[in-house]
Structure formats: C-alpha cells, structure tokens
Amino acid sequence: MMRCFPLVRKIQIHILVYRYKKPLLPIEDVNRVRRISTELLTAYKEKFGTDFRQNKKVLDEIAIVRSKGLKNEIAGFITAHLRRELEEQNEESQAVEQTQSADSSVEMEEQILS
Numbered sequence: 467m468m469r470c471f472p473l474v475r476k477i478q479i480h481i482l483v484y485r486y487k488k489p490l491l492p493i494e495d496v497n498r499v500r501r502i503s504t505e506l507l508t509a510y511k512e513k514f515g516t517d518f519r520q521n522k523k524v525l526d527e528i529a530i531v532r533s534k535g536l537k538n539e540i541a542g543f544i545t546a547h548l549r550r551e552l553e554e555q556n557e558e559s560q561a562v563e564q565t566q567s568a569d570s571s572v573e574m575e576e577q578i579l580s
Contacts, residue, residue, distance in 0.1 A: 499536070503543040516552065518545045 506528065507514065513524045521541040531537040 499539045499543050503540050503547065506540070507544060507547065514544050514548060516545060516549050518542060521545050 506525070510524070510528055513528070514521050518541055521544050522537060525531060525537055525541050525544075531540065
C-alpha cells in the first residue's frame with residue numbers, strides 16, 4: 467500500500483501540468499488576419515464585395531494562402547468590413563435625407579405662417 471501512494475501522486479502532477487497549460491494568445495492571429503486583410507483591401511478594394519464565397523474566389527486569384535482556415539478568416543473579415551462600410555454609408559445618407567426633409571418642412575411652415 468505504501469508503494470502505490472507515491473505513484474498516484476506523480477500521475478496527478480502530470481495530469482495537472484497538461485490541464486493547466488497556458489493557452490496560446492489568439493490576439494496575434496486576429497492582428498495577423500486584420501493586417502493581411504487591410505493590405506489586400508488597400509490594393510484591391512474594387513475586386514471585393516459583400517459576398518463571402520465571391521471574396522474567397524477573389525482571394526484565390528490575388529494571393530496564395532495555403533491554409534484553408536486562414537483564407538476563410540481573411541475573406542470573412544473583408545466581407546464583414548465591407549458590409550459595415552455599406553451600412554454606415556446608408557445610415558449617413560438616411561440621416562442627411564431626414565435633416566433635409568426636416569429643413570424643407572420647417573421652410574414650408576414658415577411660408578404658411580408668413
């Protein structure tokens with residue numbers, strides 16, 4: 467009985483080492499995807515669109531990305547970035563239209579009152 471006790475203790479220590487291993491930092495991967503995507507967008511922005519599958523095909527034509535996962539992440543980042551830009555442009559144009567319609571309604575009220 468005495469001999470088994472130290473063996474169990476050693477096994478537990480090894481399990482704990484693997485269980486609490488420090489994880490890799492995913493921040494570096496995100497920065498890499500963002501850096502590559504912005505470089506591609508500055509050079510070839512007119513070729514990309516808001517369709518993920520089309521962006522993957524364009525990415526195959528433009529660059530050599532050996533990793534399927536990296537290619538998907540880059541294409542996804544580009545797609546999301548372009549969609550965000552379109553949404554922001556739409557919101558800005560709607561805000562401008564609302565202010566113009568509000569200004570025209572104020573002018574009409576002034577004309578009616580005067």
